[in-house]
Amino acid sequence: MKSFFKNTGVLFALLLTSTAFIAADTNTSVPQKINIDSRFILEGKKSIDPRAIEKIDTMGSELFVKTGVNVYIYAVERYANKKHDDTKSKMAFIKSFESNITKDLKDPFVLLSLSVEDMHINIRYSEELASAIDRDSILDVNIIPVLISKDKNSLYAKLSAALLNGYAAITDSVAESRGLELDSSIGSEGTTFAAIWRVFMYTVISIGLLVYSYALYRGRRRKKIDADF
Numbered sequence: 001m002k003s004f005f006k007n008t009g010v011l012f013a014l015l016l017t018s019t020a021f022i023a024a025d026t027n028t029s030v031p032q033k034i035n036i037d038s039r040f041i042l043e044g045k046k047s048i049d050p051r052a053i054e055k056i057d058t059m060g061s062e063l064f065v066k067t068g069v070n071v072y073i074y075a076v077e078r079y080a081n082k083k084h085d086d087t088k089s090k091m092a093f094i095k096s097f098e099s100n101i102t103k104d105l106k107d108p109f110v111l112l113s114l115s116v117e118d119m120h121i122n123i124r125y126s127e128e129l130a131s132a133i134d135r136d137s138i139l140d141v142n143i144i145p146v147l148i149s150k151d152k153n154s155l156y157a158k159l160s161a162a163l164l165n166g167y168a169a170i171t172d173s174v175a176e177s178r179g180l181e182l183d184s185s186i187g188s189e190g191t192t193f194a195a196i197w198r199v200f201m202y203t204v205i206s207i208g209l210l211v212y213s214y215a216l217y218r219g220r221r222r223k224k225i226d227a228d229f
Contacts, residue, residue: 042101044075044114049160056167058184063171067178069129071110071170073163074101078117094120110170112163116155121147123170132177133170142169 036050038057045053060071079097084090098113105111108126110133115121121143123135146162168186175182 040070040072042072042074042111044073044163047075047077047156047159048073048163049156052160052164055164055184055186059168059171059182059186062182062184063175066180066182067108067174069108069110069174070105071112071167071174072105073112073114073167075112075114075159075163077115079115079120090118094118094122098122098124110174112166112170114159114163116159123166129174129177132174134173138166138169138173142166 036054036057037045038053038060040056040060041048041053048056056073064070079094082093084093094115098111101113102109102111102124108128110123110125110129113120113122113124121139123133123138125133125135143162143166146165147158149158171182172185172187175185
């Protein structure tokens with residue numbers, strides 16, 4: 001059951017994009033028959049499954065037509081081949097790096113950026129979208145659980161699913177803030193795994209604590225009985 005939920009969480013958003021995903025093995029190489037490009041992927045096309053790119057392009061295009069908002073992805077293995085003396089200098093460099101990306105983007109925009117080696121993922125957006133984007137919620141619910149899930153799926157599969165999941169959450173949030181609903185939306189399915197997994201883990205932890213407490217109680221009671229004798 002645990003394995004089922006993990007695998008489902010990583011692949012769920014991808015499975016929703018087309019029937020071809022059902023028969024696909026996400027641990028294999030990029031499908032050669034699908035050649036998808038998207039202006040919303042600034043960097044990272046080679047790291048994302050073409051089927052995910054296709055869905056991202058569909059959602060991004062619809063959102064732009066209806067709202068004028070562009071949602072971009074910048075996903076690389078590493079922002080730059082640069083060593084940092086400490087975390088503070090590393091974060092300062094990343095902040096500057098992201099600023100260089102966004103300075104050329106026309107408002108209103110949202111940027112979902114990710115660096116695998118730097119272990120960094122972030123969402124930046126125009127000031128006018130501040131009330132439309134819940135950055136921490138999207139990262140914590142839609143993206144990070146997929147990336148850190150421990151299962152047999154490759155980093156390529158997790159990265160593709162996490163970016164698609166996060167992108168869908170962002171486009172839905174922007175659309176909802178304008179009183180709209182996207183026809184291309186994958187809906188709440190992308191958050192299903194995170195919600196189920198949190199409940200499952202809380203249950204496991206609670207049961208574990210109860211079992212541990214009972215074991216301690218039994219141990220102390222047994223010692224007391226032995227001492228009485």
